[in-house]
Amino acid sequence: xxxxxxxxxxxxxxxxxxxxxxxxxxxxxxxxxxxxxxxxxxxxxxxxxxxxxxxxxxxxxxxxxxxxxxxxxxxxxxxxxxxxxxxxxxxxxxxxxxxxxxxxxxxxxxxxxxxxxxxxxxxxxxxxxxxxxxxxxxxxxxxxxxxxxxxxxxxxxxxxxxxxxxxxxxxxxxxxxxx
Amino acid sequence: xxxxxxxxxxxxxxxxxxxxxxxxxxxxxxxxxxxxxxxxxxxxxxxxxxxxxxxxxxxxxxxxxxxxxxx
Numbered sequence: 722x723x724x725x726x727x728x729x730x731x732x733x734x735x736x737x738x739x740x741x742x743x744x745x746x747x748x749x750x751x752x753x754x755x756x757x758x759x760x761x762x763x764x765x766x767x768x769x770x771x772x773x774x775x776x777x778x779x780x781x782x783x784x785x786x787x788x789x790x791x792x793x794x795x796x797x798x799x800x801x802x803x804x805x806x807x808x809x810x811x812x813x814x815x816x817x818x819x820x821x822x823x824x825x826x827x828x829x830x831x832x833x834x835x836x837x838x839x840x841x842x843x844x845x846x847x848x849x850x851x852x853x854x855x856x857x858x859x860x861x862x863x864x865x866x867x868x869x870x871x872x873x874x875x876x877x878x879x880x881x882x883x884x885x886x887x888x889x890x891x892x893x894x895x896x897x898x899x900x
Numbered sequence: 901x902x903x904x905x906x907x908x909x910x911x912x913x914x915x916x917x918x919x920x921x922x923x924x925x926x927x928x929x930x931x932x933x934x935x936x937x938x939x940x941x942x943x944x945x946x947x948x949x950x951x952x953x954x955x956x957x958x959x960x961x962x963x964x965x966x967x968x969x970x971x
Contacts, residue, residue, distance in 0.1 A: 751906055753919050771919040833945070836935035836960030840911030843922065845959040847937075896919055896959055898906055 750776045752897040754878040760892040769880035780875030799875035801865040802848045803829040811877035818863040825854030846895040858882035926954040939965035
């Protein structure tokens with residue numbers, strides 16, 4: 722799946738796909754992922770730009786709990802970013818990021834940048850990972866509500882596989898819209 | 901007619917479907933951004949509440965911590 726594929730959506734929660742994919746997005750919460758290797762360096766490489774991601778079923782349920790059904794204090798935001806080299810693709814039924822990377826610089830981390838502009842529906846999460854070892858064919862990212870492995874997987878997106886050597890950086894930006 | 905596209909600016913009655921258009925819009929209107937980010941100089945985490953037109957091609961401002969700002 723390349724970064725050029727585009728999923729058009731509308732606010733009535735109907736998902737249309739220009740390439741006939743069976744991706745089951747949960748449309749009111751939408752998002753775009755941008756992945757850049759070695760951003761700002763001489764060998765900068767844009768791996769993926771503004772690629773639509775999907776909201777998992779679990780992520781949708783979590784959002785609904787935060788909005789409507791929780792009767793006690795709410796949970797943590799979906800602002801922890803994780804990566805994997807798994808090639809099975811993103812699926813709305815996923816509850817974990819398969820074979821999530823847990824070592825050498827690419828382990829799950831709280832987004833360094835968490836930003837929202839008042840009066841808009843847009844939020845940005847960004848984390849720049851620095852590899853401390855070799856990672857081959859990193860190709861999927863997800864957002865969670867906790868730092869430790871586990872928790873609820875909210876968003877998932879695949880991107881063009883990228884291999885990182887030690888000290889390479891990978892900037893992962895999620896631009897999310899709600900409503 | 902309401903705002904019917906993906907990215908919505910309710911304050912300025914604007915919406916668009918692509919991130920590029922959204923970033924262009926953020927460069928033309930004054931908005932307030934809240935959150936946290938790494939200081940662009942030292943990397944320390946900074947809480948920010950920044951108002952202005954965003955001209956950096958991103959959807960959030962570049963921020964400096966108080967120590968770096970004072971230098």
